Amino acid sequence: MRTGENLASCLQAQAEDVAAAVEAARTALENWSTLPGARRAQHLTRLAKMIQKHQRLLWTLESLVTGRAVREVRDRDVPLAQQLLQYHAVQAHTQEEALAGWEPMGVIGLIVPPTFSFLEMMWRICPALAVGCTVVVLVPPASPAPLLLAQLAGELGSFPGILNMISGPTSLGPVLASQPGVQKVAFCGAVEEGRTLRRTLAGQGLELSLALGAESLLLLTEAADVDSAVEGVVDATWSDRSQGGLRLLIQESVWDETMTRLQARMGRLRVGRGLDGAVDMGARGAAARDLAQRYVHEAQSQGAQVFQAGDVPSDSPFYPPTLISDLPPASPCAQTEVPWPLVVASPFRTAKEALAVANGTPRGGSASVWSERLGQALELGYRLRMGIVWINAHGLRDPAVPTGGCKESGSSWHGGPDGLYEYLRPSGTPARQPSLSENLNYDTFGLAVPSTLPAGPETGPSSAPPYGLFVGGRFQAPGARSSRPIQDSHGNLHGYVAEGGAKDIRGAVEAAHQAAPGWVGQSPGARAALLGALAAALERRESALAARLERHGVELKVAKAEVELSVRRLRAWGARAQAQGHTLQVAELRGPVLRLREPLGVLAIVCPDEWPLLAFVSLLAPALAHGNTVVLVPSGTCPIPALEVCQDVATLLPAGLVNVVTGDRDHLTRCLALHQDVQALWYFGSVQGSQFVEWASAGNLKPVWVNRGLPRAWDQDAEGAGPELGLRAAQTKALWLPMGD
């Protein structure tokens, strides 16, 4: 228990228990996933009613053990759990029509954090069960509320094995992931643990989704209702509603006023045992208190002012609400995540500075903007790099609104349509194959570039291919000043292409970043027009492209078809990208919530060796259409069609939008995967490469999409131009706009 008293003892799972749980889930999967959606919906509704009948027991247990204020658990968590079940029951009901080309992934492993285990678990099992997956949840030891829920679910009787729960240490996480049959692991918890998990699970052939970190941001402008913003701070940090602390950005002109009101408000807070109905905040155990204490000491030693207030019991695990100010931005403390229950306040002068400060950390979870000026509020809301932004509110949650993050907060989503897609894959995707290369040396993969010697005269009817790396809108020589030969299907030399290296990758990524703001600023219609122009240019170039493909053993007819399909896809993606974003129906809010689809940023794509033109265009088109700028590594055996396309890109598209770097694929993959400023990476290559990419992505936790060495039918629309590409090419942001005057 969080105040340190001993309540009960509980069993801890071992590896065999994990295996048994996964086996149960696998057995149940066949039945559950083939059930009609309406029956699954019924089951979820029955579970919601079960919760309703036993809600008092659930909230008392949860509050007693986690130490959080019972009012929060009773009035928000438990009703939210019921709403989640109801919402997802509705989604299950309509699944056959609405999600026709998608099928459930399979057995899902969930790992939840200690403090909010019940709610975090509910956010994830509801969509997973609704779409037809079965779940094995690993909860931290001594979490009775999730176990109670599992028992209630079991008492419903009809579908044993769809929800399995084991309580044990986090070291069982990788054990869970390595069980055969587990298709995906969803992890919610601390950043460093997530990183380690990402590295451990590289190459195991499973999907991993991470929801990391708990810090939030509150941006208070001078045009805000300061008293209400202060209430927002209380909601954010001192109401036991959130897991982490808060970074508070206050416009300088209202700094004094805000601090006075905030300090007066802190004086009225009550801290105490969770089950006391009149407290604002409870305790979360000695570990959380020590973390907060350490942070405060460090901050003080770095020159910060610390203010603590509130009615707090003097005994052990309680920690008072704390406000830290005057912490210099360059101090180490200011870089790390703010723990609960701390608020770190910093001033800013203009909105532009606020954005720079707010976006200047690796965290990208949730934020609120406080301003009564609509234009300013929306501008800040749109330009904050966060997964959720509330305008003039903080901490609102609803099952229909996707909740997630970007950057190092992990790119997994729960709630809303995005939450459902987490547990779906396109119909007909083959099941995961374990493919761990035990002997892959991460330190040496792709490090050295094998040198290549000249391979004889360039022969053949076609003219010399364009030479150079296509970076920043023009062809340029590679940094290494060397080339590699490309042979055609008869073994004759087709041409030389530049040998790109780490410096060239760096240059390409920089050029892509420079072009990004301009491209993002273009309307979807303008982007569609440019893609259409590129399509027309490719059409004019059809014979040259077909000739290049023919030299690599593709029949002329097939080559022409490949070119035509590429042209069609360019146009199609332009059109599709225009139908973006929509408002969501939210139960308890007056006002819209927008689900925005935003570009990821710089997207790195390592194209497959096969379908050298079609795959290249099929990957380029959705990436560009959704507002990203790209760095591509074309097919290794036949990069020349890609370079031909670049000649048209040079004249039609803004510089830096598309960058193509040829060279040793493993080496270039290594550079891109390790690059901290690439926002996402798509890799279609070898098994080892896929494993390396997954491992290296832990660096900045970029979302990756790898093929694990399996070929993809790029000429089939389902795999070459399906909705999956559109989903992966952009990220979601939920923008809440409560209304009222």
Next chain:
Amino acid sequence: MAAHNLGTELDLSWISKVQVNHPAVLRRAQQVQARRTVKKEWQAAWLLKAVTFIDLTTLSGDDTSSNVQRLCYKAKYPIREDLLKALNMHDKDITTAAVCVYPARVCDAVRALKAAGCNIPVASVATGFPAGQTHLKTRLEEIRLAVEDGATEIDVVINRSLVLTGQWEGSDFIKTSTGKETVNATFPVAIVMLRAIRDFFWKTGNKIGFKPAGGIRSAKDALAWLSLIKEELGDEWLKPELFRIGASTLLSDIERQIYHHVTGRYAAYHDLPMS
């Protein structure tokens, strides 16, 4: 009453800088009602405290000296003697804060309170209550006559036409409304008013009082109001000099709650003396 508000220079720029976010205020209003619930003997204590804030009011067209007299007696003995004895509070001199009547009944109220041996103030509504649409001359005369008759507090109805054209007046207390409108004292409105009172105090050092009136009928509401004052302004405002509740039926609901606390049973209508 607190020291009179000496007033300040009218500074309209101060008002124009004020921002109020309605949805956020609504959320705070909901929160404040649910977050600080008191039970058992603490609830009984808070209810007795609430009694001392009530301006026991009768503002009906058919007021006569007899019902005013009954009201004044109730103001002196708001809770039944034996209930107070059971709580050991019978010697704490618990009365309501004031009695509030129409100007024509002020004489009757003063006489009744004197006969009962009670020195609580008589408050009078004045200035063309409740609409305020009478000539300035008659409004001032009304106040003069009420004071002559013995009223020591006046509830003034502001001239709404002046408000709507931006011409402001000052006061010692602010009241949510006359209590005769369709929507009277609600928490969101109160929150904004209380924040204004607090800001004024921070800026000038003057403490202005607050009086919600109209629609406060249940003991639960009264507790929520006390909790709100305590949260937003602090304990200094929890005194009759700075906080009043304008109510008439509230007192009987409070008495019923206290009856339940003391006896464990629910009272019948006839168990408790009417006011």
